[in-house]
Amino acid sequence: MSEPTPQRLAAITVYGDRAAAALQQVTSYLERAGVAPEESQELLALIQAGAVEGAQGGVLELAERPPQDSTAPAGQGWATAVQAAAAELAHIADRTITRARPAARPAAPAVPPAASLLTPIDEASQEQVEQVLAVAERIFTELTGRADYSREASLETLSVVLTAVAAEDQAGYAAQLEDFAACHRDRLTELYRKYGPGGELAVLERSGLIDQPESIVICERLDAAPMWLQGAWDGEMEELMLERFTELWRFGCDTPRRTQPSKPR
Incomplete structure (x- = not known):
């Protein structure tokens, strides 16, 4: 050369x-x-x-x-x-x-501004992790047609991510995830089509999260409580993994994010 x-x-x-x-x-x-x-x-x-x-x-x-x-x-x-x-x-x-x-932007607190109205949890129960994963798996398979993911990795990641859900919201979170996926179905479909395995923009390892069903939960938390998610993630999981996935969800899709109607507590 x-x-x-x-x-x-x-x-x-x-x-x-x-x-x-x-x-x-x-x-x-x-x-x-x-x-x-x-x-x-x-x-x-x-x-x-x-x-x-x-x-x-x-x-x-x-x-x-x-x-x-x-x-x-x-x-x-x-x-x-x-x-x-x-x-x-x-x-x-x-x-x-x-x-x-x-x-x-300045360093974000580990909990959302309305933390005084919410109760943080230190650990999500195994039953809750399994329940949410079951919902995420079904939605992920419907959107991608894939089932070749690591369930062990999903359980590990969700045990961290679900600590970014308030105690008051834990019981109804599986249904909340269903609503989120229905509201953002087109955007999620585009995300996996473009950046998932075999996708047109799948270059090297953009983010291991794109291959996993818990990515749907992470998308929901990025929209609903990004600061809380970041606080839960820091020190527990690889920071770059969430960083790169966040960019894909926020800026990598042409389909606009829809606003979900707020629900009374």
């Missing part, structure tokens, strides 16, 4: 300069439109991260095109290097979003 020419390197520098100027211009437009600066930062970071992940596909194609006349060991080394580069691009995309967030 030939070395980049000085002209090519100069062009890359120009792109960077132009991008910086464009970001400043777009930020100015958004501010004039009344968009809060912190929201503008996060939106622009998401666009940048999306561009990086888009470039990842081009990098992965290189794995199938090793330099001509390469020996077998050299070809294997080439493929390994390409995979490492692609993985680093994913990390760069994640860091781009993460760095935009400290200024975008």
Whole structure:
């Protein structure tokens, strides 16, 4: 593979300069439109991260095109290097979003603002975990046609996620999940179609959660109590997994989220 020419390197520098100027211009437009600066930062970071992940596909194609006349060991080394580069691009995309967030919003409390009206729980009962999983499994299979998931992983994840449901809501949560899935059926279907195994945008390991039925519960909690979910998740599960899945649910689908009618307690 030939070395980049000085002209090519100069062009890359120009792109960077132009991008910086464009970001400043777009930020100015958004501010004039009344968009809060912190929201503008996060939106622009998401666009940048999306561009990086888009470039990842081009990098992965290189794995199938090793330099001509390469020996077998050299070809294997080439493929390994390409995979490492692609993985680093994913990390760069994640860091781009993460760095935009400290200024975008302050650290969230582990419980929702109305916590004084709700009773947190320390642990979900095994019976509750099993009941909610049964509902999630049925909905997941209906939407995806798949049943090749890890039930053990589902039980482990739900034992954490369900601590983000108030004690007052635990008894009726399975029915609440049914209502959520019915209200957002089209959006959930798009999510799994695009990013699930074999999906058109399923690149590397975007998020292990997309393969699992508990992802429906996580989508519901992301809409209903995102701060509480984050507080329950932190320190218990892999942070990056929830981070990447959250981006898919919030920004990765064209189908709009519908507003569910609130129910009296």
